[in-house]
Amino acid sequence: MTELASRVAPPRPALSDRLKFYGTWVATALILLLLPQIFTSGGSMTTFSLVGISIIFALSYNILLGQTGMLSFGHAVYYGLGGFLAIHAINLLGGNKWAIPLPLVPLIGGMAGLFFAALIGWVMTQRSGTAFAMISLGLAELVASSALILRTFFGGEAGISANRTKLFKVFGLSFGPQIQIYYLVAAWTLIAIIAMYALTRTPLGRMCNAVRDNPERVQFVGYDPHVVRYLAFCFSGFFAGIAGALAAINFEIANSAYLGAVQSGTVLFAAYIGGIGFFIGPIVGAIFVTILSLGLSDLTQVWQLYFGLFFIAVVLFAPGGITGLLMMHRPLIRAGMLSRMLPSYLVAALPTLALVTGLMLMIETIVHYTVNPHEDPNRVAFGIPFNAASPLTWAISAVLIVVGFVLCRMAWARVGQTWDETLTAARAKVHAL
Numbered sequence: 122m123t124e125l126a127s128r129v130a131p132p133r134p135a136l137s138d139r140l141k142f143y144g145t146w147v148a149t150a151l152i153l154l155l156l157p158q159i160f161t162s163g164g165s166m167t168t169f170s171l172v173g174i175s176i177i178f179a180l181s182y183n184i185l186l187g188q189t190g191m192l193s194f195g196h197a198v199y200y201g202l203g204g205f206l207a208i209h210a211i212n213l214l215g216g217n218k219w220a221i222p223l224p225l226v227p228l229i230g231g232m233a234g235l236f237f238a239a240l241i242g243w244v245m246t247q248r249s250g251t252a253f254a255m256i257s258l259g260l261a262e263l264v265a266s267s268a269l270i271l272r273t274f275f276g277g278e279a280g281i282s283a284n285r286t287k288l289f290k291v292f293g294l295s296f297g298p299q300i301q302i303y304y305l306v307a308a309w310t311l312i313a314i315i316a317m318y319a320l321t322r323t324p325l326g327r328m329c330n331a332v333r334d335n336p337e338r339v340q341f342v343g344y345d346p347h348v349v350r351y352l353a354f355c356f357s358g359f360f361a362g363i364a365g366a367l368a369a370i371n372f373e374i375a376n377s378a379y380l381g382a383v384q385s386g387t388v389l390f391a392a393y394i395g396g397i398g399f400f401i402g403p404i405v406g407a408i409f410v411t412i413l414s415l416g417l418s419d420l421t422q423v424w425q426l427y428f429g430l431f432f433i434a435v436v437l438f439a440p441g442g443i444t445g446l447l448m449m450h451r452p453l454i455r456a457g458m459l460s461r462m463l464p465s466y467l468v469a470a471l472p473t474l475a476l477v478t479g480l481m482l483m484i485e486t487i488v489h490y491t492v493n494p495h496e497d498p499n500r501v502a503f504g505i506p507f508n509a510a511s512p513l514t515w516a517i518s519a520v521l522i523v524v525g526f527v528l529c530r531m532a533w534a535r536v537g538q539t540w541d542e543t544l545t546a547a548r549a550k551v552h553a554l
Contacts, residue, residue: 149311153311156303166299169306170367172412177363178196178361184317185357191253199234199238199361206230209274226370227309229366230364242354249336261380265381306367390432402445420504421502452547452548455547469529473525479519486514486518
């Protein structure tokens, strides 16, 4: 019996692997704890809070897309409904002086997301693929439109506001200062990450991967793919509701933008740019997208255009996302050969930078003539001053685009050749050890 069990059960991880696993979580908690001591400004606290909320939302979305293979265009429904229920809960708890503190309110948002996901998910998850995507898009538009019609609950265009400091206080915390909200978001972010990672390690998480890869085979071995998709959908709605509640707490308001297509598109971008094939991918994507959107909005008024171009570039040239690109280099790092690629990368970076600069000049010049034609043509974009009315600007941008494109093709072809040679040598070195 012992021999049989030893053949069936997976081997127990080595002590070094277990220390590395638990050490990663402890290090993450320490980083979250120490960040406010390093970056002390109010803007930093707000940015970190938004990043934490985006991480929970992106990971909840990846339960659908990355784990179960369901492309949703309406994930903001559960995020927004969780946010609205949280705002109403804050007003109700504060008005009646009930002894329920603010840190428990995200759980109310999560239960709201779970309730609505369980209510409508059974029908939605009957099909996957294009049918599921279209149903989710239609449902998102229906709920977003209802937010402007049902003013009693959603508050119309102004939304519903609340005062988070009126709730029952624990340990003397009023949650008025932004740093207290940061620690609340950080704690819930860590709890949600651990819970969603644990979900991927359960039999349900494994079956979600199997349904994504081959639902017919899953049905053949005795499992119902519809039930697996439905359970994954419910878990996803629960964590999306938590993210929406934290957003409502952070801003002390919930409005129709929480339910809109922009919100659903942003979480799709974050998950895909980060890499849906890895658990850490949506985390990387949420951090990148949040900081990029905040930074670009200060640099140019058409930051959404650059955001969309970047997303297209990721889809075309890096379908595994940022995390996929980083993971590609693991064999080179193990073999100690990453330095062989650096000269090729540096050579390719120069024409790439020229091409991007030319595109930026062209876009900003076109924006000047189409959006603000009567304003001063002397403009500054991304720190680069230029005159939008000067023919020289058009000539420079055209030269940078054409020459940069030609040199990019040559340089990146050389990078591909060097990559193949280095990867072959790295694998030979590892196998020889």
